[in-house]
Amino acid sequence: MxxxxxxxxxxxxxxxxxxxxxxxxxxxxxxxxxxxxxxxxxxxxxxxxxxxxxxxxxxxxxxxxxxxxxxxxxxxxxxxxxxxxxxxxxxxxxxxxxxxxxxxxxxxxxxxxxxxxxxxxRRWDSDFKTVQKILSQELLGEIVEAEIHFDRYNPVLSPKLHKETANSGAGILKDLGPHIIDQALCLFGMPKSVFADIRITREHSLVDDYFDILLYYPDFRVRLKAGFFVREANPSYVIHGKKGSFLKPHGDVQEDELKLGKKPNFDTWGTESIENQGLLHTEIKGEIIKKLIPTLQGNYYDxxxxxxxxxxxNTVEPVTALDGVRVMQIIEAAIQSSAQKKAIDL
Structure with a gap:
């Protein structure tokens, strides 16, 4: 090779x-x-x-x-x-x-x-891959609304100075934001407009540490949220369609296992705990279904x-520069929206 x-x-x-x-x-x-x-x-x-x-x-x-x-x-x-x-x-x-x-x-x-x-x-997180599969199978019907969260409980400022010093790259919007913005664009494409509330919530923080972004599509909307004062976790993904709903807790284990020094493999890597399975509640061929959905394996190797x-x-990159441009367009629109307190058309 x-x-x-x-x-x-x-x-x-x-x-x-x-x-x-x-x-x-x-x-x-x-x-x-x-x-x-x-x-x-x-x-x-x-x-x-x-x-x-x-x-x-x-x-x-x-x-x-x-x-x-x-x-x-x-x-x-x-x-x-x-x-x-x-x-x-x-x-x-x-x-x-x-x-x-x-x-x-x-x-x-x-x-x-x-x-x-x-x-x-994060496109190769186990939880996100499972959400992608549910949507690709059209099990929820026409989508009405969706929420994606990247929440934490961590009121203490980071010891990494570049993360807490006011600069053009600091703040939660450009740290955790790109993960779930990119996921939303993967699932639903570019929205028509953006509305955002970006705030500072931690004591002595100099950079944004909370955001609530609404992406407006012609027939539905997507909410993206992240913050540091969520002690009791929300589902990471909440998707409602005209036939049913899918709720998925955060469960991807890759980051935690990598921090422990574990090495990636093809067998058990990226396998979530069974307790973190997503809940599907929908109607399939006239029958109401409510069941837990096994989580796909994640693997950043891909x-x-x-x-x-x-x-x-010479194939297309797995995440292209154009993908990066589009995420930045959402971020810039969110900053403008929060400052002007109005929705920004794209």
Whole structure:
């Protein structure tokens, strides 16, 4: 199998937890190193790889693919350097801080003939994959409304300064927001207009930590919510159609297992607890059905496999730059809506 030589732009939590395990597990990738500014940690886990002192040193090396997994406000600057150097790129969410930046990166990738993917790994969460299947089977009838939540109970400010310092990439809207915005767009496409309430709720917080976004479609609407004061969890997905409903608690285990140092596999990886099964209550062929639905397995491996084939076989990226542009369009509209207290047409 042809190898893709891959480097990371940092080896903090995201590099160690979300990327390195899958690059190591997938036979098509060869991890060559990471840019490490202060702490030199990657060689503790992978002794054979390099620790680069500068991004220029990394880009001058024999590298095919670069993962831009630095703070959001740096994504545009670093991704642009990567693409202009003729390297393929994966950029974490939020893709950029503005729509204009996202469009420019997409144009550069196209001009240079390289692949540019956005790391929207939550498309491969077990709970979301199950929701996708329910909707694809049209078990609920015509959709009337849907809600997607990414809730937590965590009133304490993050120790990571870049997350709590007011800057163009900070705040919950650009941290957790891209996950569920992207999921909504996957399920329902682009809305006609956006209304949003974005607030600060934690004491001493300098960045937004709550949002409530309404996406308006011609015949239904979708609500997206995230905040840090939800001690009793809501279902992550609530979907109501004219025939029935589907409620699905959050259950994907991948992030927790990766943080514990567990390694991905093809057998048991991404298997939710049976207690987190979704509830389907609908009508099928005149019969009222109310039952628990087994959860599909999740696996972020599929994202990396999609990137591999996009580079080697010139297929479409698993999450395209255009997907990233569309998420940024929703984010920009939400910010404008919250400031003006009105719905914004797209």
């Amino acid at each position: 042809q190898k893709i030589k891959t480097a990371l732009l940092s080896y903090g939590m995201s590099g160690k937890v979300f990327h390195a395990p899958f690059l190591h597990f997938h036979p098509g990738f060869e991890m060559v190193g990471a840019w490490e500014r202060t702490k030199k940690l990657i060689q503790n886990d992978f002794p054979a790889v390099k620790s680069y002192s500068t991004i220029e040193e990394l880009l001058e090396d024999d590298v095919d693919l670069v993962i831009v997994n630095t703070p959001v406000e740096t994504h545009y600057e670093y991704a642009k350097k990567v693409l202009l150097a003729g390297k393929n790129a994966i950029v974490e969410k939020a893709f950029t801080t503005t729509v204009a930046q996202a469009q420019e990166l997409a144009a550069i990738a196209n001009e240079k003939g390289v692949k540019l993917a956005v790391f929207q790994n 994202f990396f496999d999609g990137v591999y084939h996009s580079i080697i076989n």
